[in-house]
Amino acid sequence: MSVDEKDAIVPGWRKLNWLWWDTHVINCQMCGQMIPRDVWVAQDGLEFCTEECDGLYRTYWLPRYGPNRK
Amino acid sequence: MTGTPNGTDQVTLNVVYNRLVGICKEMGSTMMRAAYSPIFSESLDFSCVVFDRDGVMLAQSEFSPAQVGAIRFVVKWLIAEIGDDMLKPGDVVIHNDPYRGGVHMPEHVVIKAVYFEDEIFGYVANIAHMSEIGGLAPGGFAATATEVYQEGLRLPPVWLMRGGEYVQDIWRVIMTNHRAPRYSWGDLHAMLASLNVAERRLQEVLETYGAEGLSTICADLMAHAERWMRAEIRAMPDGEYYFEDSISNATDPPQEDWFRLRVVIDGGGVIADFTGSDPQGLHVMNCTYGVTASAVYNAVLQLVDNDIPHNDGVYRPITVIAPPGTVVNVIEPGASVAGNTETHPRLWAIVLGALAQAVPERAAAATGGSSSNFLFGGTHPDTDQYYVHYHLEGVGWGGRADADGNSNQVVPNGNCPNTPVEIFETRYPFVQTAYRLRRDSGGPGKHRGGLSTERIMEVRTDDITVSAVFNGMVKKPRGLFGAGGGATSELTVKRAGTDQFLTFRDAFGTRSNSRFANIRLTHGDQVMIRTPGGGGYGLPWERDVELVRQDVEEDFVSVAAAASDYGVVMMESDGEFTVDNRATAARRAEMLAAAGEEE
Numbered sequence: 001m002s003v004d005e006k007d008a009i010v011p012g013w014r015k016l017n018w019l020w021w022d023t024h025v026i027n028c029q030m031c032g033q034m035i036p037r038d039v040w041v042a043q044d045g046l047e048f049c050t051e052e053c054d055g056l057y058r059t060y061w062l063p064r065y066g067p068n069r070k
Numbered sequence: 071m072t073g074t075p076n077g078t079d080q081v082t083l084n085v086v087y088n089r090l091v092g093i094c095k096e097m098g099s100t101m102m103r104a105a106y107s108p109i110f111s112e113s114l115d116f117s118c119v120v121f122d123r124d125g126v127m128l129a130q131s132e133f134s135p136a137q138v139g140a141i142r143f144v145v146k147w148l149i150a151e152i153g154d155d156m157l158k159p160g161d162v163v164i165h166n167d168p169y170r171g172g173v174h175m176p177e178h179v180v181i182k183a184v185y186f187e188d189e190i191f192g193y194v195a196n197i198a199h200m201s202e203i204g205g206l207a208p209g210g211f212a213a214t215a216t217e218v219y220q221e222g223l224r225l226p227p228v229w230l231m232r233g234g235e236y237v238q239d240i241w242r243v244i245m246t247n248h249r250a251p252r253y254s255w256g257d258l259h260a261m262l263a264s265l266n267v268a269e270r271r272l273q274e275v276l277e278t279y280g281a282e283g284l285s286t287i288c289a290d291l292m293a294h295a296e297r298w299m300r301a302e303i304r305a306m307p308d309g310e311y312y313f314e315d316s317i318s319n320a321t322d323p324p325q326e327d328w329f330r331l332r333v334v335i336d337g338g339g340v341i342a343d344f345t346g347s348d349p350q351g352l353h354v355m356n357c358t359y360g361v362t363a364s365a366v367y368n369a370v371l372q373l374v375d376n377d378i379p380h381n382d383g384v385y386r387p388i389t390v391i392a393p394p395g396t397v398v399n400v401i402e403p404g405a406s407v408a409g410n411t412e413t414h415p416r417l418w419a420i421v422l423g424a425l426a427q428a429v430p431e432r433a434a435a436a437t438g439g440s441s442s443n444f445l446f447g448g449t450h451p452d453t454d455q456y457y458v459h460y461h462l463e464g465v466g467w468g469g470r471a472d473a474d475g476n477s478n479q480v481v482p483n484g485n486c487p488n489t490p491v492e493i494f495e496t497r498y499p500f501v502q503t504a505y506r507l508r509r510d511s512g513g514p515g516k517h518r519g520g521l522s523t524e525r526i527m528e529v530r531t532d533d534i535t536v537s538a539v540f541n542g543m544v545k546k547p548r549g550l551f552g553a554g555g556g557a558t559s560e561l562t563v564k565r566a567g568t569d570q571f572l573t574f575r576d577a578f579g580t581r582s583n584s585r586f587a588n589i590r591l592t593h594g595d596q597v598m599i600r601t602p603g604g605g606g607y608g609l610p611w612e613r614d615v616e617l618v619r620q621d622v623e624e625d626f627v628s629v630a631a632a633a634s635d636y637g638v639v640m641m642e643s644d645g646e647f648t649v650d651n652r653a654t655a656a657r658r659a660e661m662l663a664a665a666g667e668e669e
Contacts, residue, residue: 018151023226024402025169032359032392032399033143034170036150056389060334065345 011043011054030057073297074290083294086279086287087379090129093271094118097196097264098131104263106256107201108493109460113486116198117141118264120272121181123190125149127382128288136410136483137173137197139367140360142385144171144179145195148227154190157183160234162262165227166203168218168358169402173410175221176200176210176460178258180230182265186276191284194268196261200254202458204247207537207587208447209458214587215405216352223247231262249447250458288381295383300338302374303387306428310334313424317355317416318544320584322575327351327397329417333424342366342421343391344398354539354585356400357409357417362392365414368483369421373432408585411441411462412541415481419468419548426550431471435513435550435605438465438522440541440559441481442601448534451499459498462488463599466512466520466556468547469607475520476604477507477626499531508557508600510628513546514635515553515606516613521626522557522601529595537587538574542602544584549605552665554635556603559584566594609665611637611658615649622647637661 016026016037025034028049040048048054063069074083097118105111117137119130125146130138147170148163157163166178181195199210205222206212212221223244229237244258245251276284311333319325330346350356357365370388371380378384392399397413400406419436426433442465447458464478480486491502504526513519538561546555561583562571573583580586591597618638621627629647632638637660639653 023167027359027394027399027401031390032394034147034359036147036170037153038150056391060341060343061345061391 009043009045011041014039014041028053030054030061074293076286076290078287078290082287083291086275086284087129087291089275090120091131093120093194093268093275094129094131096271097194097268100264100267101196101198101260104260106253106260108489108497109199109201110257110260112489112493113462115484115486116196118268119145119195120268121145121193121195122285122288123154123192125193126292128192128291130380134485135368136361136364136414137177138380139364140171140173140177140358141179141195141197142382143360143363144197145181145193147171148179148181149193152227154183157190158233159183159185160231161229162231162265163227164230165225167224167226168400168406170226171358171360173358173360173364174407175205175218175224176203176407177410178225178261180261180265182269184269184272186273186281189281191276191281192272194265194272196264198257198261199460200257201460202248202250202253202447204249207445208249208535209445209460209537211407211443211445211460211537211539212405212587213354213408213537213539213585215354215407217403217405219403221354221405221407230258250456252455253458291379292381292383295379295381296386298378299374299384300387302378303335303340304338306335306425308335308337309428311424311427313420315416315420315423315548316545317413317541319353319582320540320543321582324544327355329397329420331420331424333421335428339387339389340370341389341391344396345391345393347393347396347398350395350397350400350404354405354408355397355413356404356406357398357413358406359392359399361410361414362398362417363390364483365417366390366421369418369425372422372434372482373425373429408443408539411443411481411484412439412539414483415439416541418483423548430551433550434470435468435475435515435519435553435607436547436556437467437475437481437604438542438556438559438602439481439547440465440602441484442559442599443539444536444597444599445538446498446500446534446536448499448531451531457498459489462486463525463601464488464523465601466522466547466604468550468604469513469515469517469519469553471517471607474518475512477512477521478523479520499529499534500527501530502526503528503596507626508603509625510631511557511603512626513549513554513556513604513606514610514631515549516608516610517606518613518621519547519549519553519556519604519606522559522603525599527597529591529593532592534591536589536591536597538585540584547602547605550607552609553606554610555605557600559602560598560600562598563591564596564598566592571596571598610635611661615654619647619649633657
């Protein structure tokens with residue numbers, strides 16, 4: 001289960017639509033925290049727990065570990 | 071005025087904060103008095119917390135600091151997952167899912183919504199280490215597990231109580247899967263009792279201030295804590311600090327998992343970034359996100375003012391990056407039961423190792439870093455009932471800039487007293503034949519590492535099943551700034567009728583000496599536990615000569631180690647120890663010269 005694909009490229013908050021019997025979890029792609037219900041989907045489709053993590057990904061993580069790191 | 075957003079005065083902030091903390095402490099007292107298992111009543115392995123209606127932590131009592139980071143997340147995520155509209159008065163929700171913010175499978179969180187004037191004001195919660203949860207080995211520590219399914223009964227968020235009534239299906243599942251259901255029944259009721267006490271007390275506070283008034287004060291309390299914390303961090307030098315270390319499995323050859331940490335201090339905020347740490351392993355040392363966050367919080371809190379209120383505000387300046395699927399953030403189906411007891415103190419030491427570069431005067435050397443978990447169970451010969459016990463031991467703590475490390479204390483993240491000998495022998499068929507400090511176990515340094523312990527226990531029953539998870543058996547706990555490491559841990563067994571202690575690998579063919587499960591012992595077998603010592607701080611030959619002499623007199627340090635490690639040459643006469651000043655000066659000059667050549 002994940003975010004509806006048609007919405008995935010539009011940045012914004014999405015609700016995870018868990019089925020009652022599905023008990024697995026997903027994690028924020030920046031900090032690693034569990035995302036229990038609301039997920040922030042970034043412009044490139046990455047899923048974060050908050051907008052702050054989206055920002056951290058771009059200002060902290062990419063410059064250090066991304067393909068164009070210095 | 072306190073400069074808080076709503077202008078709550080300092081007196082009111084203090085009064086309300088202490089009332090909230092008092093609620094948490096009363097929860098703990100209830101747990102301690104009502105529990106069936108020593109891990110609650112003696113070891114206090116639980117934490118009690120009050121939250122607002124969004125799951126934001128208002129106050130806590132850290133009986134076990136290992137859980138502080140976890141419970142900050144676990145309740146918020148639980149409420150978000152199930153939805154507060156699904157709750158009604160008298161409901162209690164339980165879960166122990168390590169992937170949902172828990173610290174490891176034995177820790178069960180229970181939460182109850184607190185209503186005021188027909189609305190949810192907030193939640194009271196308790197996270198506690200249950201002594202038996204089924205799974206591969208008695209005692210809830212499946213030491214050789216490679217996946218979560220071997221670690222015991224895993225509960226996703228489910229209702230334990232509905233409207234104050236038992237949800238009997240869940241209780242029957244729990245009682246069927248735990249080896250000692252009578253204890254689980256009693257301990258779960260102790261947890262429920264603590265929630266009921268907290269519910270009443272929080273409602274009393276609400277009667278005084280009203281929901282809106284209390285919310286306003288709590289918002290100011292959190293802003294106050296955050297501002298204070300940021301000021302403390304701002305006082306540390308900005309910069310990036312890197313540190314790495316590993317844990318080892320005492321196999322032949324030893325297996326290692328590496329943890330890599332970059333700490334960024336920048337203008338009142340801290341980022342603890344574990345990117346680059348090893349992938350999660352097929353073992354129990356993996357950490358959940360909650361464990362890793364707790365380790366970071368505990369380390370940072372050690373370096374700042376003790377008086378900062380411990381609510382959500384104090385944690386806001388700290389960001390923890392723990393990539394999923396690694397040893398610092400296990401994902402399904404990875405095992406993780408010892409991540410909280412063994413890896414947590416190592417992570418804590420790694421954070422301090424990084425921060426020691428920024429604030430060397432406040433950091434400490436590594437602690438013994440192992441809860442030295444020894445688990446056992448069986449049918450008691452006196453009662454014919456199944457018993458289990460989770461035994462933990464004290465270790466040496468690391469030396470500090472201004473003091474030696476503490477001796478025989480459980481790892482700092484655990485803060486759990488161990489079970490007194492009298493309780494131990496009354497309840498379980500083991501007799502203690504020795505329990506003492508280990509000479510020369512503290513890492514040599516200007517400030518010596520704390521001493522660890524040695525305990526020998528003899529089996530007094532025909533059949534007992536034991537398991538263990540230790541750390542620090544391969545690598546010494548690290549010293550800081552030129553000091554030596556603490557002693558490594560040892561776990562050995564002497565079979566009845568023999569005269570030699572052997573490792574469990576030599577005696578039983580276990581793959582590892584530090585992690586094994588389900589070894590059966592019998593009458594007369596003896597187990598010896600030697601825990602790891604703390605690392606030292608600063609150059610050993612700079613330790614005050616008189617302190618070394620006192621250490622020898624107290625039997626903390628041997629005459630030989632005084633000379634070889636500290637450069638203090640001693641002479642003994644009729645039990646009196648005196649220092650040979652000339653030989654000491656020469657020996658210390660040699661050590662200094664040798665250190666200079668190494669550099």
